[in-house]
Amino acid sequence: MTDSIQPDLLALVRDPIDQDALIQHVRAQEDGAVVTFDGCVRNHSQGRRTLYLDYEAYESMALGKIREIAEQIHEKFPVHLLAIAHRLGRLEIGETSVFIAVSSAHRPAAFEACRFAIDTLKRTVPIWKKEYFEDGAVWADGEIPPAPLETQTAKPAS
Amino acid sequence: MLFFGRLKEIVGHAEDSVDLPDGAPIEALFSHYGASHPELARFRASLVASRNQEFAAWTTPLHSGDEVAFLPPVSGG
Numbered sequence: 001m002t003d004s005i006q007p008d009l010l011a012l013v014r015d016p017i018d019q020d021a022l023i024q025h026v027r028a029q030e031d032g033a034v035v036t037f038d039g040c041v042r043n044h045s046q047g048r049r050t051l052y053l054d055y056e057a058y059e060s061m062a063l064g065k066i067r068e069i070a071e072q073i074h075e076k077f078p079v080h081l082l083a084i085a086h087r088l089g090r091l092e093i094g095e096t097s098v099f100i101a102v103s104s105a106h107r108p109a110a111f112e113a114c115r116f117a118i119d120t121l122k123r124t125v126p127i128w129k130k131e132y133f134e135d136g137a138v139w140a141d142g143e144i145p146p147a148p149l150e151t152q153t154a155k156p157a158s
Numbered sequence: 159m160l161f162f163g164r165l166k167e168i169v170g171h172a173e174d175s176v177d178l179p180d181g182a183p184i185e186a187l188f189s190h191y192g193a194s195h196p197e198l199a200r201f202r203a204s205l206v207a208s209r210n211q212e213f214a215a216w217t218t219p220l221h222s223g224d225e226v227a228f229l230p231p232v233s234g235g
Contacts, residue, residue, distance in 0.1 A: 128234070
């Protein structure tokens with residue numbers, strides 16, 4: 001057991017997500033469970049037929065927020081390893097937009113951590129999708145991330 | 159200044175830089191763009207601000223070199 005090194009695999013990618021590679025990344029002999037979440041592009045949205053989606057991200061911040069999710073998960077749940085990959089650019093119906101794999105010795109932690117990962121990602125990671133329909137395109141309704149209301153201690157620009 | 163999603167479409171570009179008095183709040187930067195793009199004001203209530211890749215209050219004072227964005231509701235996943 002190590003707690004100093006967390007070689008989680010966290011990535012934003014433009015090519016199709018290699019789900020097997022993510023599963024193999026988290027899976028080890030000490031694990032009794034791997035739970036995965038496969039977020040896929042649906043062919044309809046609010047009653048309209050979707051043609052495809054286009055994802056964009058504030059990439060540096062998005063990766064930072066995904067790293068924060070991983071840190072929170074290791075603090076909250078007794079999991080072994082995590083892999084989180086989100087795809088950007090144009091995605092066709094049925095393709096995977098986000099894939100999460102979590103390993104743990106026992107299944108409850110992996111289930112809970114996987115759920116926490118996708119729910120937190122959808123609320124806090126600066127990624128946006130535009131939905132293309134037969135008669136136009138719209139930016140998807142999203143969630144407003146929790147942001148501080150008061151000024152925080154200023155950090156210098158890096 | 160960075161713009162994403164519908165804000166990028168409204169202002170017409172993804173990046174910009176602005177001269178403001180040192181210590182001006184993020185809110186002042188929003189007013190700056192709101193003056194030239196009135197449509198932005200319509201989205202103000204749904205936006206959150208970021209400074210140097212962290213969510214930040216609208217009152218956060220800005221300094222030279224800061225990277226700021228106004229972020230629409232997020233819809234990843």
